[in-house]
Amino acid sequence: MLGTFTLDSAAFVVVMHLPRHGRSRLAQVLGRFTLLDVDFAASGIRMEPNHVYVVPESENVTICEGRLMFEGYGPTPRGSRNIDHFLTSLAREYGPNAIGVVLSGASEDGTAGLAAIREAGGSTFVQSAETALFAHMPQSAAPAADFQLDPGALGRRLMTLLVNKKS
Secondary structure (H helix, E strand, C coil): CCCCCCCCCCCEEECCCCCCCCCCCHHHHHHCCCCCEEEECCCCCECCCCEEEECCCCEEEEEECCEEEEEEECCCCCCCCHHHHHHHHHHHHHHHHCEEEECCCCCCCCHHHHHHHHHCCCEEEEECHHHCCCCHHHHHHHHHCCEEECHHHHHHHHHHHHHHHHC
C-alpha cells in the first residue's frame, strides 16, 4: 500500500495490536517496500512528511501539535483501545485533513476512531473484509468508512486523495 508514496505533505503512523513482550519487525519490513523513511516512533517526536512512524507494540499514542505522545500501555483514560484512541486524537488535531485507515484485525478497535474522523470531516478507509486475513476489524469499521477497498486499490485511492489535497 505504501510502495509508491512520496508526498511532501503527509506522514503516516502505524498503530498495531501486538503483545507487549513481542517485538515487531514491521518497520524493517515496510522499509523494503516503500520509498518513504520508516522508523519506530518515539514519544515527543515531531512528525515529518514522507515518513512512516511505527508505534511500538500496543502503546497508547496521541497526536498533539504535530508530535506523537506516548501514554503508556493498558487501558486509555477513556477506556478506548489504542487504535481508537489515536484516531480520535487525529480527528481532534487535524479535523477535515485527518485520514484514517483500518486494516486486518480481530477486534472492533478503530471503529470509533474512524467515526470521529468522519464526523470531523476527514476521510476514512477500510480494507475490504474479503481481502483481510482477520476480517472483524474491517467489518466493524465499515459503516464509518468512505472507502472499502483491497490494499492495492486503497493505496492508489489514498495517494489520489493526498495529491488532490496538496494542490
